[in-house]
Amino acid sequence: MATIKDVAKRAGVALSTASYALNNNPKISPATRKKVEEAAKELNYKKNGIASDLKRANTNTIALILSDLSGPFYSDLIQGVQDITTANGYDLIACNSIGGEQSTAVKFLKEKRVDGAIILAYNISDEIAVESARQGFPIVVLDRTLDNEFIYRVHVDNEQGAYTATEFLIKHGHNEIAYISGPSISYDNQRRFQGYLNALKDSKIDYQPKWQIPGDFTREGGYRATKLLIAQGNLPQAIFYANDEMAIGGMQALKENNIGIPNDISIIGYDDIELTEFVSPPLTTIRQPKYEAGALSVHLIFRILSGETVEHNYNLPTQLVERGSVKHKEVN
Amino acid sequence: MATIKDVAKRAGVALSTASYALNNNPKISPATRKKVEEAAKELNYKKNGIASDLKRANTNTIALILSDLSGPFYSDLIQGVQDITTANGYDLIACNSIGGEQSTAVKFLKEKRVDGAIILAYNISDEIAVESARQGFPIVVLDRTLDNEFIYRVHVDNEQGAYTATEFLIKHGHNEIAYISGPSISYDNQRRFQGYLNALKDSKIDYQPKWQIPGDFTREGGYRATKLLIAQGNLPQAIFYANDEMAIGGMQALKENNIGIPNDISIIGYDDIELTEFVSPPLTTIRQPKYEAGALSVHLIFRILSGETVEHNYNLPTQLVERGSVKHKEVN
DNA sequence: CTGTTAGCGCATTCAT
DNA sequence: ATGAATGCGCTAACAG
Numbered sequence: 001m002a003t004i005k006d007v008a009k010r011a012g013v014a015l016s017t018a019s020y021a022l023n024n025n026p027k028i029s030p031a032t033r034k035k036v037e038e039a040a041k042e043l044n045y046k047k048n049g050i051a052s053d054l055k056r057a058n059t060n061t062i063a064l065i066l067s068d069l070s071g072p073f074y075s076d077l078i079q080g081v082q083d084i085t086t087a088n089g090y091d092l093i094a095c096n097s098i099g100g101e102q103s104t105a106v107k108f109l110k111e112k113r114v115d116g117a118i119i120l121a122y123n124i125s126d127e128i129a130v131e132s133a134r135q136g137f138p139i140v141v142l143d144r145t146l147d148n149e150f151i152y153r154v155h156v157d158n159e160q161g162a163y164t165a166t167e168f169l170i171k172h173g174h175n176e177i178a179y180i181s182g183p184s185i186s187y188d189n190q191r192r193f194q195g196y197l198n199a200l201k202d203s204k205i206d207y208q209p210k211w212q213i214p215g216d217f218t219r220e221g222g223y224r225a226t227k228l229l230i231a232q233g234n235l236p237q238a239i240f241y242a243n244d245e246m247a248i249g250g251m252q253a254l255k256e257n258n259i260g261i262p263n264d265i266s267i268i269g270y271d272d273i274e275l276t277e278f279v280s281p282p283l284t285t286i287r288q289p290k291y292e293a294g295a296l297s298v299h300l301i302f303r304i305l306s307g308e309t310v311e312h313n314y315n316l317p318t319q320l321v322e323r324g325s326v327k328h329k330e331v332n
Numbered sequence: 333m334a335t336i337k338d339v340a341k342r343a344g345v346a347l348s349t350a351s352y353a354l355n356n357n358p359k360i361s362p363a364t365r366k367k368v369e370e371a372a373k374e375l376n377y378k379k380n381g382i383a384s385d386l387k388r389a390n391t392n393t394i395a396l397i398l399s400d401l402s403g404p405f406y407s408d409l410i411q412g413v414q415d416i417t418t419a420n421g422y423d424l425i426a427c428n429s430i431g432g433e434q435s436t437a438v439k440f441l442k443e444k445r446v447d448g449a450i451i452l453a454y455n456i457s458d459e460i461a462v463e464s465a466r467q468g469f470p471i472v473v474l475d476r477t478l479d480n481e482f483i484y485r486v487h488v489d490n491e492q493g494a495y496t497a498t499e500f501l502i503k504h505g506h507n508e509i510a511y512i513s514g515p516s517i518s519y520d521n522q523r524r525f526q527g528y529l530n531a532l533k534d535s536k537i538d539y540q541p542k543w544q545i546p547g548d549f550t551r552e553g554g555y556r557a558t559k560l561l562i563a564q565g566n567l568p569q570a571i572f573y574a575n576d577e578m579a580i581g582g583m584q585a586l587k588e589n590n591i592g593i594p595n596d597i598s599i600i601g602y603d604d605i606e607l608t609e610f611v612s613p614p615l616t617t618i619r620q621p622k623y624e625a626g627a628l629s630v631h632l633i634f635r636i637l638s639g640e641t642v643e644h645n646y647n648l649p650t651q652l653v654e655r656g657s658v659k660h661k662e663v664n
Numbered sequence: 665c666t667g668t669t670a671g672c673g674c675a676t677t678c679a680t
Numbered sequence: 681a682t683g684a685a686t687g688c689g690c691t692a693a694c695a696g
Contacts, residue, residue, distance in 0.1 A: 001444070001466070003673060014683040019675060027681065044466070049443025050391070051673035054382045054688055061436065082428060091436035094426045096414060104393065104423035111381025112333070134333070134376070278610040335689060346667040351691060359665060383689035386672050 002043040011039035022047070061091035062301055063114040065105040067121035068096060074120070075274075077142075080294025081118060088302055090115075097121040109139075116301040118142065118294075122186065138304040140297040144187050152304070154297045154314045158188050161286040161318030162195025165240055165268050168284075168320055170203045173329030174238040174266060178211040180225045180250065182242040186217070192242050192270065211236055215246045222246025226253035235265060237329060244269035244276050244285055247325075251279060262327035272321050281324035289316045334375035343371035354379065393423035394633055395446040397437040399453040400428060406452070407606075409474075412626025413450060420634055422447075429453040441471075448633040450474065450626075454518060470636040472629040476519050484636070486629045486646045490520050493618040493650030494527025497572055497600050500616075500652055502535045505661030506570040506598060510543040512557045512582065514574040518549070524574050524602065543568055547578045554578025558585035567597060569661060576601040576608050576617055579657075583611060594659035604653050613656035621648045 008018035013032060021028045021036035028036075039045075053059050064081050066074055078094065085092040093114070097105035105124060108114055109132040119129060120142040133139045133150035140152045169177050179196050182189030193212075200207050213229055215221040222241055229235065230253065241247035247269035251261060259265055261281055269276060272287035293316055303310050340350035345364060353360045353368035360368075371377075385391045396413050398406055410426065417424040425446070429437035437456060440446055441464040451461060452474040465471045465482035472484045501509050511528050514521030525544075532539050545561055547553040554573055561567065562585065573579035579601035583593060591597055593613055601608060604619035625648055635642050 001468075004675095005673080014681095015674090016676075016684085017682055020682090023675085029681070032681080044463075046442050046444065046464075048386075048673050049439060049445045050382055050386050051688090052443075052675075054380075054386055054673085054690090055675050057688075059382070086435075091439060092428065093436060096424065103418075104425060107381065107423060108425075110378050111384070112378065113381045131376075132378070134378075275607065275610055278607060278612075280612065336691095337689080347690090348668080348692075349666055352666090355691085361665065364665085380689050383672090384691075386674095386689080387691045389672070 001048075002045045004045070004047065006043055007036060007040045007045050010043060011036045058115050059091075059113060060089075061093055061114050062298060063105075063108045063117040064092060064094045065097055065109065065117055065119045065121050065124060066094060067123050074290075076290035077120070077294040080291035080296075081298050082294075084295045084298040084302075088298075090302075097124050112137070115305060116140075118297045118301070122183075136305075138301050140300055142293060142297065152300055152310070152312050152314075154293050154300070154316070156288045156290075156293055156316045157318055158191035159195040159198070161270065161288070162192035162240070162242075163199045164195075164318065164320050165270065165286050166196045166199035167203070169238045169240065169266060169268060169326065170199065170205065172238075172266060172326055174236075175203075175205050176208075176211065176236040176238070177205075178213060178229055178236040178239045180213050180215045180222060180229075180239060180241045180246055182215060182217040182246075184214070189217075189242055196240060215242065217243050217245060219245045219249035219252075222249030223253045224249075226250035230254075230257050230259070235259070238266040238268070238326070241267065241269050244271040244273045244283060247283055247285070248275060248279055251283075262325050266326040266329075268326055276321075276323065284323045284326045285321050287319045287321045289318070292316055333380075334377040336377070336379065338375055339368060339372045339377050342375060343368045390447050391423075391445060392421075393425055393446050394630060395437075395440045395449040396424060396426045397429055397441070397449055397451045397453050397456060398426060399455050406622075408622035409452070409626040412623035412628075413630050414626075416627045416630040416634075420630075422630075422634075429456050444469070447637060448472075450629045450633070454515075468637075470633050472632055474625060474629065484632055484642070484644050484646075486625050486632070486648070488620045488622075488625055488648045489650055490523035491527040491530070493602065493620070494524035494572070494574075495531045496527075496650065496652050497602065497618050498528045498531035499535070501570045501572065501598060501600060501658065502531065502537070504570075504598060504658055506568075507535075507537050508540075508543065508568040508570070509537075510545060510561055510568040510571045512545050512547045512554060512561075512571060512573045512578055514547060514549040514578075516546070521549075521574055528572060547574065549575050549577060551577045551581035551584075554581030555585045556581075558582035562586075562589050562591070567591070570598040570600070570658070573599065573601045576603040576605045576615060579615055579617070580607060580611055583615075594657050598658040598661075600658055608653075608655065616655045616658045617653050619651045619653045621650070624648055 004018050005015055008015045018036050021033040062085060082092055095104040095108055097103045106128055109117055116138050118140045126146055129139055130148050133148055138150055140154055142154055181193060197207055213225040215225040241250055247267055254261055261267055269283050269285035272285045276283040276285050300310055336350050337347055340347045350368050353365040394417060414424055427436040427440055429435045438460055441449055448470050450472045458478055461471055462480050465480055470482055472486055474486055513525060529539055545557040547557040573582055579599055586593060593599055601615050601617035604617045608615040608617050632642055
């Protein structure tokens with residue numbers, strides 16, 4: 001690899017002259033500049049970005065840390081982050097946190113490789129996030145609450161969303177409503193469960209533990225949980241799945257047992273992933289403003305980086321998307 | 333930010349001792365190591381990864397460059413890349429090439445920020461790829477053919493896949509087969525079109541230009557192209573969509589015109605994305621070994637990096653996935 | 665086992 | 681306009 005030194009030598013100028021020329025500093029005459037540029041091209045010179053970053057002390061890139069780069073769920077979010085980042089002339093890199101402590105993500109977080117980070121990765125511990133955040137290195141978390149001077153939180157209002165979903169079912173005449181939950185450690189799941197409870201309470205419906213079935217946010221988990229519910233004997237009138245993936249798995253289970261949706265049972269999901277439109281019947285669900293969440297997150301980072309003082313907490317509202325999986329229960 | 337110098341000072345040891353201790357070099361006594369680690373913690377020291385990379389000369393990370401991080405299509409591919417990369421103790425970062433010349437991706441490519449790269453991004457020009465590849469910096473391209481000493485090619489056999497798809501339609505009694513194409517500049521599309529032509533030719537069916545409708549690999553494009561085909565007057569007996577997204581858009585258009593699939597018309601897609609199972613009827617399509625392609629790509633990079641000489645070209649076979657969108661045409 | 669020292673490649677003074 | 685010199689933070693060879 002040719003270095004700038006080689007370029008300077010070849011062009012017959014000093015090292016600094018070459019540097020100036022390559023960085024378009026006006027104090028270099030067009031003639032020498034041209035000479036330098038030609039030398040660079042001849043030597044196939046590429047500046048070493050690492051060295052240059054070291055000098056500059058900021059990298060002009062922000063990191064988006066996800067537990068899994070390949071999840072379809074993140075599309076909109078990434079899009080939002082991407083749009084704002086590029087609009088600001090910054091670079092975006094996405095890294096996965098698979099491998100926990102040893103992962104690429106943690107490396108980027110802890111070492112000064114980026115100027116800011118957005119975290120949506122359950123397998124990154126709170127501890128690591130807190131340890132990494134510091135002056136000049138803001139972190140936005142999307143999936144937890146963390147009290148730290150340099151950590152900001154953008155939140156989709158899970159509690160309200162779950163409340164809306166449950167209320168919707170209640171208004172449709174259902175009062176036996178099962179909740180298929182996500183992993184109990186998941187903050188998102190906790191909020192959603194709380195929203196479910198609140199809605200029941202506000203309608204004076206008693207919460208019954210038997211209607212709470214553990215799931216894990218996967219399609220397979222939804223399938224199993226639903227089978228369990230069916231095996232349990234009497235079915236509820238409606239099921240609220242803590243996310244769409246589980247709802248889709250659940251639909252499969254119901255179908256296998258000849259339980260009609262929405263005639264025999266109403267179901268509702270959470271997330272509004274792309275598939276919901278395509279399953280049969282189309283799934284009524286709660287849409288999360290994923291794009292907006294992503295966009296807001298980076299936007300915040302830029303404001304903080306430029307020295308502004310901003311709020312630490314943001315809550316984004318959800319929206320119910322009515323499709324075909326919930327039916328008004330006939331009054332007998 | 334505290335530097336390693338501060339840590340050394342605080343621990344009362346030499347700079348190098350601190351460095352060794354922090355890097356778990358066995359030559360440091362447990363006692364001093366502990367001292368250093370404590371000092372580091374007290375100062376909230378984080379090593380500057382950039383500086384360390386500069387010294388090391390290799391970054392232990394490889395880049396996956398995609399035109400769009402948010403496409404659901406890439407899931408499997410990313411997974412394959414991810415698995416092998418982490419298994420080798422390397423880091424993976426994904427970056428998008430939006431913004432073309434100015435994009436993050438190009439920066440990573442041209443400046444020495446990663447040890448190798450995998451490209452699947454139509455908006456990265458061949459030129460940039462060729463300029464960037466060099467000794468010790470192998471590039472694997474998935475979406476083009478490039479003749480360069482340091483560029484390797486992993487290819488899904490598009491031509492064979494398209495041939496299989498077309499042949500399948502022919503064997504089901506169809507001889508008027510439309511081809512809804514991707515962008516004409518797309519290499520993938522060109523190969524697929526060629527496969528289509530070859531299959532026709534081998535069955536002695538004349539290619540008719542009117543059956544070739546331009547699309548752009550998007551759902552919307554497939555919808556429009558299909559509308560155009562319908563508006564054109566007489567329908568073909570089957571449609572081969574150059575990818576699934578377009579096929580799904582096309583299904584929408586056909587549905588709107590009350591054209592039954594597969595009773596009135598057979599259709600086949602390409603890619604085997606997740607949605608294909610859920611649309612109605614489920615879409616018959618060509619599965620690409622995306623995971624394998626991703627895995628092979630990184631695997632190659634590692635072999636090259638370790639000094640092995642490897643082949644420059646790899647071709648992966650496709651596979652037909654039969655679902656419900658193709659029907660045997662009744663003989664009249 | 666520990667400390668000294670020389671760069672990695674580049675950007676940036678400060679004189680000339 | 682140019683060249684020599686300095687240091688960013690870290691690692692690793694070498695000497696003790």
